[in-house]
Amino acid sequence: MAMERCGDRVDARDLDRVRANHQALTPLGFLDWAADVYGSRTGCIYGQERRSWAEIRRRCRRLASGLRGLGVRPGDIVSVLLPNVPAMLECQFGVPMAGAILNALNDRLDAATLVAILGHAEATVLITDTTYAPVVREALCRLAGPILVVDLVDPAEAGQALGQLTYEELLDQGDPEAAVPPPTDEWSPISLCYTSGTTGPPKGVICNHRGAYLNALGSALMLGLRADSVYLWTLPMSHCNGWTLPWAITAAGGTHVCLRRPEPGRIFRLLVEEQVTHLFGAPPVLNMLVHCPREVLAALRRPVEVLAGGAAPTDAVIEAMEAMGFRVTHAYGLTEAHGPAMFSAPQRAWQDLPSPERARMMARQGVRSAIVPELQVADPTTLRPVPNDATTLGEIMLRGHSVMAGYLKDPAATAEAFAGGWYHTGDLAVVHADGYVELRDRVQDIIVSGGENISSLEVEQVLQRHPAVLEAAVVARPDPVWGEVPCAFLVLKPDASRPDPAQLLRWLRQQLASYKLPRRFVFGTLPKTATGRVRKDELRQRARLLD
Incomplete structure (x- = not known):
């Protein structure tokens, strides 16, 4: 018997998007939330320096206003070459608040690569730490176009100023109450992140406000971030915008603990003194902690959640980290996916496994993040998913909100990456019977x-x-x-x-x-x-x- 209907059916096409019910998604709003709700609470720690969320917002607004005063306009590229210091956190917000596109640079790059990236991006401003003066000076001498250099000067660090003004002078020129209009289009770029050039010259990955917003919330959910979370920065914020964690931690109202250099003694001291709850570590950082000298080793007062990315941590490292009081979760991501796309979501049944077997399960790349609607391991030509037999190789492919908008000035590479309606990662993997993905090789021998x-x-x-x-x-x-x-x-x-x-x-x-x-x-x-x-x-x- 057919169901009787009364009146007209609801049709979204008859409903309008208006100011009252629609606004472009952007992670920039997380800063206002943190400052409004937790304004007096410490949002950033760096050595003896403590800054509240209210002060961080004022500084980010000053940065945005100061950049606009320098002539930076919407769509301009502002490159940033900084270690994990408070200014780097402020740039994650202040640069896009000015309507500009943030281009965070890896501090391990040589002068030739810096020249290639700055030239390809057509950056108008470079904010750089004076400790990088030698390589920056060489790059500036070889750069064809003009660029305005802003120096971050740390009194405790040796370095030479190369620019026209310092970072603090730039902030002094800005207005702490300046209005920050949200982006009119969530598809507009928020950052330009360059790949490491594994298949030729580095490619500029265009990340947008929508993808950054969603991935930040996915990261917060994955890590279980809360207002009492204290995150230690060992992952470079220059690496794919710190895998969206600058925005994620802010969205939770947590605390950022900045660290210029990831030295084991300093890390353990901060873990204890600042009561750190979370950190992100690539395998070198985890190895550094596992094999640190006894004299710098410190007993943790509380468990520390560790998100491990990059190459998979070995079973032995995971076991050793657990024995020291760390809880390791392995994640997989790419610059082209705004950062984390998969993680080895722990299952209750794993708790009863012997430690080596549990570590082996945890070392897999895992399952898709909650904000990644579609992920498959499939034949790169037919797009047919591989069976869950832990043997058949396929390419990891993604589709959804957090995939990049495309590669800057490279439509051919963008089309190739999106062939068949999927983003092709170039990574080869197998799928286990439980649906967990395990990386086996890299298409380009990365x-x-x-x-x-x-x-x-x-x-x-x-x-x-x-x-x-x-x-x-x-x-x-x-x-x-x-x-x-x-x-x-x-x-x-x-x-x-x-x-x-x-x-x-x-x-x-x-x-x-x-x-x-x-x-x-x-x-x-x-x-x-x-x-x-x-x-x-x-x-x-x-x-x-x-x-």
Whole structure:
């Protein structure tokens, strides 16, 4: 029997979006909420410095107003090269509050890469810490277009000012009560994050206000952030906007603890003194804590939740961290997804497993975040999902709110990444019977060192420019500190003498950032397939067996 209906059916097309019922999503509003609700509470700690949420809002408004006074207009790129200090947190809000697009730069980049990024982004302003003066000076000398430099001067740090004014002078020029209109379109860019150039030159990933808002809330949910949460910054805020955690912690009204350098003694002291509840650690940070000297080790007064990203932490590291009082959750993400997209959501049944087995379950990349509506591991050509057999390889693909808008000035790469209506991550994985994903390989042989991606192709191309080298193949080699480091296998020209490794490193340092340098050189022949392609799977096995 058909159900009787009265009146007209509800049709959303008949309803209007008006000011009363619609506003563009943006994480910038989290700052107002934190300042309105917890204005007198400490929002940021840096050494002896304590700043309330009300003061942080005033400083962010000053920054936005000061940038507009310099001539920064909506859509302009403001690049930022800073460590994890309060100014870096303020830039996550103040730059987009000015209507500009935040371009946070990795402080491990060499001058040539800085020039390439600043030029490609057409940045109008560079806010930089004076400790980076040598590499910034070299980049500025080679940069074609004009750029206004603002120096962050830390009295406790050595460095040279290169710009026209200091960061504090810029804030002094701003208005702490300046109006901050929300973006009219949530699709508009909030940040421009550059990849590590694993498939060629770095690509500029355009992140928008909507994706940043949703991913920040997803991160807050994933970590269980609350108003009494205290987060220690060991993850660089320059890395994909700190995986949206600057906004997530603010959304919870928690406390940011800034740390210029992630040194083990300093980390443990802050964990205890500031009663830290959360931190994010790439494998090098976790290894640093596990293997820290006894004299700096401190007993934790409370459990600390650790979100581990980058390369997967080993089972042994997870076990050791748990024994020290840390609770580790492994997450997987990409710059193109605004940060975290998957995490190894703990199950109650895991608690009864032996420690090694529980650590193995936790080390997997896991399941999609609550704000990622669709994720699959599938054949990259047919888009057919792989079976949950823990054996069949497929590519991790994402679809939904937090996927990037696209690559700056690169429609071809954007179209390729979005082929078939999915974002193709380039990472190969399997799916276990319980639906949890485990990463197995990387399509482009990416080396993940200290949470940073290194293109093996880039290192190979540089090596092959050496006068003694005929062929080069670079693969990842496990490392107890960095997770992975490059290992170079070299074939020399027939009449060439073997170069001294130390001399070869000196030559490479002129062309590569220090973290991209191979830690081992192996001379000989390269195994190849019948079609002449290098067998990198075999080389990886050889690299693991090196003394």
